[in-house]
Amino acid sequence: MDNCDWCSLSEEDRRFQLYETGSWSVFLSDEQDYIGRCILVLKRHCSSLSELTDDEWGELRDLICKIEVCLKTVLGAALCNWSCLMNSFYKDPAPDPHLHIHVRPRYDKPVVLGGNAYTDGEFGHHYALNKSGAIPVEDKEEVFGRLKGWLDRFPFAEE
């Protein structure tokens, strides 16, 4: 755990934190291959879904509802792809994963940020693994501001 990146986040790492509950933090992903892609990170070190406590499992449900409504309302997502994988931790000979969940919003029409239109060219299919997740910093800031603005205004919208 001492070496776990998710257990030792700096202020800078939290720059794109969108939301938090007692047990979970939500960050806008560095990878914006699907605009609004986020990561839900458990605040304590825990290796799998099977080891979540009752409270953590309950909060996860509220969070999924909230984030799904947010991505649909703010960005026009048609659906969300949820995944809990943790593969990269297993490159280590002594894997010690930290539970996190990816959400990729999927779009049947382009998302426009500033002057740029982002198209989900794989809509109706599995998300792409090799798509660039780099977007201009001002577009990332705009996504962050729009999502955080909604979450701050409606923190208990789904509770």
Add this chain to the structure above:
Amino acid sequence: MDNCDWCSLSEEDRRFQLYETGSWSVFLSDEQDYIGRCILVLKRHCSSLSELTDDEWGELRDLICKIEVCLKTVLGAALCNWSCLMNSFYKDPAPDPHLHIHVRPRYDKPVVLGGNAYTDGEFGHHYALNKSGAIPVEDKEEVFGRLKGWLDRFPFAEE
């Protein structure tokens, strides 16, 4: 819903049903790109995780725990990749998805079935999207028998 494949399963479709709870059915997937790959299907028509009832969410947790222990114990999985996507329903102009969850067990050593050794060549990385999921029918029967045997013996192992 009348046209939903998951709402109108035949006896033949249930040939590889491994387990069920009040709200969920578990099937061995036709695609065995990762040996023991399963699909958890909600018994009622429902389009997203956000719409699960309290009971369905609670049972999902028990099921994740049970299936993860089963895949690790019976097949030697190192971890499980969980995903809730539902993309293919959105090829339809009027999408009406039926909630289901994929679980792909991942392996740091080969799984041997009969005389065949199956290697997870992408271990430590995202699951492959283009890997053949076809295995000999006798190997599929063996996986099914081993997983179902464990689940039948320990139906309440994690409750």
